[in-house]
Amino acid sequence: MAQSVTPAPVPRHYLMCRPTHFAVEYTINPWMDPAAGVDRARAIRQWEGLRDLYLSLGHRVSEIEPIDGLPDMVFAANGALVVDGRVYGARFASAERTPEGPAYLDWFREAGYTETHEPKYVNEGEGDFLALDDVVLAATGFRTEAAAHQEAERFLGRPVITLQLADPRFYHLDTALFVLSDDRIAYYPGAFSTGSQRVLRALYPDALLATEEDAAVLGLNAVCDGRNVVIAAEAVSLAHRLRALGYTVHPVELDELRRAGGGAKCCTLELRDVPV
Numbered sequence: 001m002a003q004s005v006t007p008a009p010v011p012r013h014y015l016m017c018r019p020t021h022f023a024v025e026y027t028i029n030p031w032m033d034p035a036a037g038v039d040r041a042r043a044i045r046q047w048e049g050l051r052d053l054y055l056s057l058g059h060r061v062s063e064i065e066p067i068d069g070l071p072d073m074v075f076a077a078n079g080a081l082v083v084d085g086r087v088y089g090a091r092f093a094s095a096e097r098t099p100e101g102p103a104y105l106d107w108f109r110e111a112g113y114t115e116t117h118e119p120k121y122v123n124e125g126e127g128d129f130l131a132l133d134d135v136v137l138a139a140t141g142f143r144t145e146a147a148a149h150q151e152a153e154r155f156l157g158r159p160v161i162t163l164q165l166a167d168p169r170f171y172h173l174d175t176a177l178f179v180l181s182d183d184r185i186a187y188y189p190g191a192f193s194t195g196s197q198r199v200l201r202a203l204y205p206d207a208l209l210a211t212e213e214d215a216a217v218l219g220l221n222a223v224c225d226g227r228n229v230v231i232a233a234e235a236v237s238l239a240h241r242l243r244a245l246g247y248t249v250h251p252v253e254l255d256e257l258r259r260a261g262g263g264a265k266c267c268t269l270e271l272r273d274v275p276v
């Protein structure tokens with residue numbers, strides 16, 4: 001991997017949802033144990049730390065109003081996929097999260113986004129779609145249907161590459177892979193089928209390969225602006241390797257949200273090209 005890192009990151013615009021109603025009340029991924037309970041006040045403090053970090057890095061953060069009865073709404077990444085100001089809406093796999101799809105789409109319409117698409121197929125937004133400059137990487141296997149990949153490709157006008165997830169702990173693409181720059185990714189190979197591992201190797205021979213230990217603390221659920229990487233504090237060895245490549249690493253404590261299977265990226269939906 002080359003050593004050079006983008007010198008000055010372009011300010012990003014993120015959408016976030018305060019975990020006002022956060023809870024683990026049902027189980028839709030292996031991380032969620034309703035019997036274990038959550039400390040909501042602590043989740044809110046950790047989330048505020050993440051939001052404040054983005055602001056201190058010069059990024060803009062918009063917030064969507066949390067809705068009572070939707071305890072997973074804090075995971076804004078699942079709310080949509082936005083590319084070139086075009087908003088491909090989410091359609092959740094589980095009944096528990098289904099109302100979040102229209103709620104997020106309403107936010108976009110009210111915020112002035114005119115190009116929005118109500119999806120026909122099940123897809124969980126940036127949880128399973130990650131945009132690079134020329135392509136969108138997309139996962140199927142646990143949540144998002146492969147037909148949604150084609151639907152998104154047609155709506156966004158960007159080629160979408162289908163990847164197959166294979167380990168239920170890494171049920172969304174953003175738990176197994178993150179984008180460092182427009183041609184550079186980090187991922188945990190074991191989260192993918194052997195065919196998709198071959199595809200990733202062919203497309204990104206210089207990718208940073210994470211270990212199972214990195215992945216098991218949701219270290220790949222990270223957010224990068226080209227220079228800064230916001231990453232789970234427990235992902236120590238991955239952080240070390242990112243620093244060696246020249247990235248500025250910002251460890252964040254989000255273990256309370258990890259009880260629902262989410263980390264920094266899950267809480268963060270990137271808004272690309274905001275209408276004025």
Ligand code: ARG
Pocket residue numbers: 028029032072075077078097126127172174175260261262263265266267
């Ligand atoms: N409990 C949530 C779910 O299973 C967590 C979602 C995490 N979001 C993400 N982008 N991976 O749907």
